[in-house]
Amino acid sequence: MIFQIECDRVLTPLCYITHNTLQLLLHLDFDSLKLPFFNLHRGSKESSRTSHVAADRLKGMQESVWVEFIRLAQEVKPVNLGQGFPDFAAPEFVTKALSDAVTGPNVLLNQYTRGFGHLRLVNALSKLYSKLLGRELDPLTEILVTVGAYEALYCTIMALVNPGDEVIIIEPFFDCYEPMTKMAGGIPVFVPLRPKKTHGPISSADWVLDPKEFASKFTNKTKMIIVNTPHNPLGKVFTRSELEMIAELCKKHNVICVMDEVYEWLVFKGSEHIRMATLPGMWERTITVGSAGKTFSVTGWKLGWLYGPHELTRPAQLLHQNCVYTCATPIQEAVAVGFEIEMERMGTPDSYWQDLIETLEPKRDRMAKFLTTVGMAPTVPEGGYFMIADFSEIGSKVNLDSEQGTKDYRFVKWLSRNKKLQGIPPSAFYCNEHKNLGEDYIRFCFFKEETTLEKAEKIIVDLKKSLT
């Protein structure tokens, strides 16, 4: 179990890597679940219950592959570019709003609020997205506030997927899509993005779906497709025509489209975030997911939302009602305040989102540059704050034999142990059959302080020198 180690404050962020980026898997040996103690009789009679302890819906979850990484990081204390969150302070206008909410005169801000979303927040979300969608979004019936985008995805999948339903997942994928689909009894159907060039500067725009291959994945069992744009880990921002291709198939096969748009505000120059929900014929079959954590750099607040037509949001609302019932009031209040402030300054030089992009873009470029210098071939992302790089050239020059696992796992471990630099192995973002598609790559997060990136750069440059 990944968390069997001592978790001190230094490690806490490392502990996070596992569940943000990968399938957190636990191998359940169902025979071993008939544990001796459970069958011991107490008093006179033998137990009569025969069913296994654990529910079947947890079957198929396998042993966590990250145990080794976490221990290694604890030992090595590397420069950590694995974590998917900033290592600098969250914006003050948001943290102040939370502080004000809990200590302010309105005592009810520390008590239960509306189950489907605190009014001030759903109103702010409605105002914001109505503008962006070009349609009036009903705050009460067309929005659900959730515990992070994670719970939005969970409620959507559990509310809409029946055993036997197929769910198309585009690879590389954010790790929770697969286990959530399986927990709902759904059948994940994978289709990879592939780079259409192998040499020269590669952009996330160069990673594309093959139209024929993609179309072949739609069957009469397909209930849902999950699309992540901007994309983690690639940083791909799907173009209008790419979204249209997906939309046509969704309409043709009557499929629900789940759009994971958590990085919607982090789109770099030259790209534009397009919302599937605005495409013709798509509003009625699209659920879109967002995240306060990514929006305001407060991933630890665990607040997200989904919006869509009532026919689709309502089942998710009902599932949410029975799962967590309601989200934290003061956090919702603070996020609402954050949105009210941002909406005023959207498109102006004072915009936080504008500032975030202007901060991140040079970091992206700096990282792309130093990775290129050492012979890693980065895919320059159009959005988000991750970058993957093909390390195969450099990987062939180092001896990875002392490590185990797929090639990328071995390289990540070698890099951590020997060079004290932590990344994430992307083959974890692929289904078992397609892991080879990810094994030449490593993922780094560039949403880090300049000092962190400097240290990383130095390590990379030293690595280069040591190989010449």
Add this chain to the structure above:
Amino acid sequence: MSSRTSHVVADRLNGIQENVWVELIELAKEVKPVNLGQGFPDFAAPEFITKALRDALKQPDIFLNQYTRSYGHPRLVNALSKLYSKLLCRELDPLNEILVTIGADEAIYCTIMALVNPGDEVIIIEPFFDIYEPVTKMAGGIPVFVPLRPKKTHGPISSADWVLDPKELASKFTNKTKMIIVNTPNNPLGKVFTRSELEMIAELCKKHNVICVMDEVYEWLVFKGSEHIRMATLPGMWERTLTIGSAGKTFSITGWKIGWLYGPRELTKFPQLLHENCISSCATPLQEAIAVGLEIENEHMGTPESYWRDLVDTLEPKRDRMAKFLTTVGMAPTVPEGGYFMMADVSEIASKIDLDAETGMKDYRFVKWLCRNKKLQGIPISAFYCNEHRNLGENFIRFCFCKEETTLEKAEQIIMDLKNSLL
């Protein structure tokens, strides 16, 4: 092109409806009554907790605003471990035997979804906190209901007078019984199960190899003369018991939605796994602040500085005041031994009132009438019973007394006026 018609919604939501309170919430918005329905205080949360959150946000440790450990923020699980190890008289492993959740609601959800298979029976004691039934159904489980019944119908009634019939309880255990859910102190009754009542349940759990889920969210709110006993401390029960707690009830911050469960690793690992794939992790700054709160209370426990002691000292007179004014108007309250709710039998007073303008079961009609005509909000108790047993609840209303004195004064005034109007 066909647009989605039937079968959009997953089958697991069959029979799941929107919360029964919707209608009442709408009415309350319209009428703006004195609200004794809501289960939370209308006074400020304790300052040491809100201050702890404020401090967490100002701290140089910027990671307090970023993701923390999935199964629970280290500082919090360590504080929970320290507190409960003492109370359980066993070392509670913070990493493997504790899960931090989005309130007790998510603890219940993860427990049931992680352990109940289609066809498994889950025994639910009535009146029950409303989510037990729909979550059991979503897991494909079969809820089996067994009611607490008052053993007296006249004279002052305590929640201790509401009891299970031992034969009836025993008859509910079959070879399909996977789990039983026990809420002590109980919402809405306020019953604090005695040691021998818990032992009776424990014996049946052991005999039938049943997992015991203890919803102990009101564990700190136990009035003089009663003692909260943890099932997990009973012989042979640690290995088959998961216990649930709530920061919301512990520190009067229901809106923070942080709870936990603890139990043996062999059971805890399953809700941990489900939680990881459902929520992934709970809010870091909130967990940090609650950890600070627990560290402080841990020091103060049993001393005059104890917040929990103060809470009980504050609530007990409110309980007594409410019991008194309800009795005055001919409602027969069940005086709770714990928690902050009080049930009262309204049949006598309801018979004097024309409830025909309202619809639904008798208690719903009375609650709506009381709200609309007297501007006082309660909760109808039949909602805490399964369909077949709703009649057991239809004479009762639930009020929350965890309210400011001014709120209780207003309520008392309304009740006195009601009494006068009926003379």
